[in-house]
Amino acid sequence: MKTFVYSAHAYDRPFLEQAARKRHELVFTEEKLTLATAHYASGFDAIAVFTADDCSAPVLDKLYTQGIRYIALRSAGYDHIDLHHAATLGIRVSHVPEYSPYSIAEHAVAMLMMMNRNLLEAQRLMKLQDFRLDTLTGFDIHGKTVGIIGTGKIGIAFARIMKGFGATVLACDPVQHAEAVALGVQYVSLEELLRGSDIVSLHCPLNETTRYLLSAKQFEWMKDDSILINTSRGAIVHTKDLIQALEDKKLGGACLDVYEREKGLFFEDHRHAVIQDEDFLKLRSMKNVLLTGHQAFLTREALTGIAETTIQNLDYWQLGYKSPYELHADETFRGSSARASAKD
Ligand code: NAD
Numbered sequence: 001m002k003t004f005v006y007s008a009h010a011y012d013r014p015f016l017e018q019a020a021r022k023r024h025e026l027v028f029t030e031e032k033l034t035l036a037t038a039h040y041a042s043g044f045d046a047i048a049v050f051t052a053d054d055c056s057a058p059v060l061d062k063l064y065t066q067g068i069r070y071i072a073l074r075s076a077g078y079d080h081i082d083l084h085h086a087a088t089l090g091i092r093v094s095h096v097p098e099y100s101p102y103s104i105a106e107h108a109v110a111m112l113m114m115m116n117r118n119l120l121e122a123q124r125l126m127k128l129q130d131f132r133l134d135t136l137t138g139f140d141i142h143g144k145t146v147g148i149i150g151t152g153k154i155g156i157a158f159a160r161i162m163k164g165f166g167a168t169v170l171a172c173d174p175v176q177h178a179e180a181v182a183l184g185v186q187y188v189s190l191e192e193l194l195r196g197s198d199i200v201s202l203h204c205p206l207n208e209t210t211r212y213l214l215s216a217k218q219f220e221w222m223k224d225d226s227i228l229i230n231t232s233r234g235a236i237v238h239t240k241d242l243i244q245a246l247e248d249k250k251l252g253g254a255c256l257d258v259y260e261r262e263k264g265l266f267f268e269d270h271r272h273a274v275i276q277d278e279d280f281l282k283l284r285s286m287k288n289v290l291l292t293g294h295q296a297f298l299t300r301e302a303l304t305g306i307a308e309t310t311i312q313n314l315d316y317w318q319l320g321y322k323s324p325y326e327l328h329a330d331e332t333f334r335g336s337s338a339r340a341s342a343k344d
Contacts, residue, residue, distance in 0.1 A: 001025065001320045002070070004041040006033040008265065012074070012303055016048075019307035024314055038062040045068035046317065050142055050311055052267050055081035061336075065091045072313045074306050078327055079206040079233060086150040087329035094313035095327045097154055099305030105157035108231045109253035115227060115290050116141070116218070116233040118281070139198075142166035144258055147197030149213070150232065152159070152202030158201055159185050173204070194221040199229065204231035214238065219245035220323070225252035231296040234260035239279045246286060250322035253288035257296045266293040 001102060002023050003014060020026050027044070033053035039062070041047050047068055049055060055071065060082060063071075073081065073095040081215045086093050087273045103193050114120060116140040125131070125195070146162040148171045156179055159169050161195035169185045172193045190213075194200060200222065204210050214228070215238040222228070228251060230237055239260045245251045259266070261277055297306070309325065317321035 001046065001314065002027065002044045003046045003048055003314060004044040005029070005048045006031065006037070006040075006053050008105045009067055009267065011298065012307070015303040015307035016310065019304075024311060024318075033059060035059050035062060039066065041068055042066040046238070046314060047070060048072040048074055048314075049081075050267075051075045051077060051080055052263055053080065054263075055086070057082045057085040060085050060089060060091060064091060066238070070094075070314070072310045072315050073309050074329075077205055077233060081327075082169075083327055084329045092317065092322075093327045094317075094323045096306050096309040097325055100299060101120075101157040101311065102303040103299040103302035104154045104203075104231050104296040105161060105256060106299075108229045108255070110160055111163050111257065111290050111292065112141070112199060112201075112229055115253050115255050115288070117292060120290070131250065137268065138255035141199070144168070144198040145170060145196055147171070147193040147200040148185070149193065149202050150202065151175075151177050151185065152203065154231075155201075156180055156183070159183055160204060162199075167199075170313040194218055195223070197226060198223060199227050201229040202232040202235055202236055204232060204236065206235055210236050211236040212236070214242070216241040216244065219250050222251060224249060227251075227253045227255065229255045231257040234258040234262055239283070243279060243286075245281055251288075253290070254283075255290045256283065258294055259283070259291070262294060278300035308315075 002182065003024055003026050004025050005028045013028055016026060017308045029040060033049050033055065036056055038059050041063060047063065049071060054082060067211060069091055070084065071091060071093045073093065076097050078095050081093060083093060119135045121258050123138050141177060142165055146167045146169050148159055148169060151159065151171045151173045156177060160183060162169050163183055169189050170193045171180055171185045172188060176187050213236050219241060246254060249259065249341055259280060284291055313323040314323055
């Protein structure tokens with residue numbers, strides 16, 4: 001079976017080739033799937049895509065006319081595909097619901113520690129041979145209150161680490177997970193969580209109910225020196241309101257692995273381009289903002305998991321079976337929480 005793989009980079013291609021073990025013919029491009037690149041997949045049976053790829057209705061229409069009947073998402077999140085339209089066309093879609101939740105949870109911790117202990121500044125001063133400590137004071141996570149929004153696989157992995165630090169963990173999620181309760185996590189409302197937390201970490205999917213979940217009103221509720229971590233999806237946070245809150249010192253800092261308009265920006269080399277996105281430039285210039293380019297998943301273990309499940313999904317399809325990780329049209333509206341709810 002021939003699969004065309006969009007957005008394939010040096011970091012994930014070897015893992016996909018290894019997982020395919022010549023069972024599938026994979027043809028790679030570094031380019032993203034767009035209306036303009038959809039024709040690359042002509043003559044293929046399936047495509048494999050990542051989060052920056054455009055799987056909107058017009059692109060799906062074009063893929064369909066070229067014979068594509070299967071789309072293997074190499075991500076857990078599926079906010080970038082019009083599942084309803086895919087179902088209408090009869091294009092089946094699978095995703096990778098789980099691949100090392102530790103990779104994302106640990107990245108969130110890495111960002112938090114880097115910000116909290118001023119490690120970037122410490123490194124800069126070290127290189128200048130300036131060994132004064134005056135600007136480097138941080139705070140203990142031990143004894144602090146950490147609020148987790150979304151206690152699915154990643155949120156629970158993050159809660160476990162925070163418990164290990166000796167923090168009190170609050171959570172907010174429409175589904176109360178027994179595993180989180182057993183860890184000593186206390187479920188509260190979003191408002192209580194934001195008012196009571198020193199650190200807030202987002203681990204819910206992006207869907208109609210979570211878009212701009214954190215906007216001006218919610219930043220008002222947060223403690224003035226609190227730190228926000230977003231390794232989930234950029235649009236869960238209202239970027240302009242976040243910038244305002246940081247400028248007004250309504251927040252102590254933000255650690256962002258995702259950005260509302262990251263499509264077309266992250267995963268690509270823009271060294272010779274002039275970036276026009278003012279919000280992005282503003283965030284990047286702020287001392288109390290730490291940005292990474294959607295790399296929380298980037299561990300060997302996660303890349304192995306993504307590749308293995310993607311190829312297994314293609315195996316199922318080739319053999320005429322339905323993968324347990326196929327997505328349905330109504331999941332567009334429920335978000336990946338539907339799976340967590342179904343499990344619990
Ligand atoms: P999951 O489905 O296991 O858990 C999501 C949890 O969010 C569920 O418990 C669900 O009930 C909860 N939720 C849904 N709506 C909510 C709301 N309004 N308020 C609070 N909680 C809500 O998903 P997961 O595997 O833990 O992944 C979480 C998210 O992390 C993904 O949807 C994706 O956007 C993001 N992610 C980012 C990266 C990265 O590299 N930065 C990698 C993987 C996943």
